[in-house]
Amino acid sequence: MTGLRILHVDDEPDIREVVELSLGLDPAFTVKSCASGGDALETVADWRPDLILCDVMMPVMDGPATLARLRASPETARIPVVFMTARAQAREMEHFKSLGATGVIPKPFDPLTLASFVRRQLHTAGITALRDGFLKRLRSDAMTLAACRRELADPSSSVAVSEQTRGFAHALAGSAGIFGFQQIGASAATLETVIEGPPAGSSEAVERALDSLLALIVDEWQRALVPAGNA
Numbered sequence: 040m041t042g043l044r045i046l047h048v049d050d051e052p053d054i055r056e057v058v059e060l061s062l063g064l065d066p067a068f069t070v071k072s073c074a075s076g077g078d079a080l081e082t083v084a085d086w087r088p089d090l091i092l093c094d095v096m097m098p099v100m101d102g103p104a105t106l107a108r109l110r111a112s113p114e115t116a117r118i119p120v121v122f123m124t125a126r127a128q129a130r131e132m133e134h135f136k137s138l139g140a141t142g143v144i145p146k147p148f149d150p151l152t153l154a155s156f157v158r159r160q161l162h163t164a165g166i167t168a169l170r171d172g173f174l175k176r177l178r179s180d181a182m183t184l185a186a187c188r189r190e191l192a193d194p195s196s197s198v199a200v201s202e203q204t205r206g207f208a209h210a211l212a213g214s215a216g217i218f219g220f221q222q223i224g225a226s227a228a229t230l231e232t233v234i235e236g237p238p239a240g241s242s243e244a245v246e247r248a249l250d251s252l253l254a255l256i257v258d259e260w261q262r263a264l265v266p267a268g269n270a
């Protein structure tokens with residue numbers, strides 16, 4: 040599903056659980072957790088995050104070593120990395136930023152404000168630089184939604200298809216506006232509301248709302264394909 044992808048790296052399982060629960064409060068975030076720097080490097084090969092939250096003190100490969108490996112590869116060099124550490128004195132924080140970290144989150148952190156802090160870090164990293172990745176995932180999501188649309192047209196379509204559609208709508212409603220796609224976000228929110236509405240969303244209303252969302256996504260893709268000089 041299209042959303043802001045956050046990869047969290049920490050060797051402490053309790054911290055991983057807290058971060059996953061904290062960021063899960065924000066519908067825009069999709070979170071994956073890794074227990075080591077090595078696991079993180081393997082994960083980013085198949086699942087490209089928009090931002091990485093990385094513990095500093097880890098065995099075998101610590102945070103700075105993980106960041107160095109990420110920066111050494113053209114494929115991952117531009118992924119923003121935010122360190123999480125108890126060593127948050129001014130001198131250490133400047134050192135971490137000199138290594139290429141986007142920011143530093145001091146430990147202990149407030150679970151209730153972690154999501155808003157991550158949003159600020161994404162803006163610091165530059166939403167424009169992340170927009171292309173979002174558009175690519177948006178195209179993939181649109182293909183899945185189009186398949187759901189075809190199945191929903193069948194009176195015998197399952198509840199699972201409707202739930203899958205609602206899940207995609209929920210993710211888009213929370214994330215599209217962050218990248219400047221306010222109309223898509225609003226349309227996705229409408230689709231989610233219609234699906235949840237009594238009596239569990241009429242098929243005709245859901246299909247109309249889904250058609251509207253797909254049309255907006257197609258329009259956005261067509262604009263993205265037009266060279267800037269010809270717009």
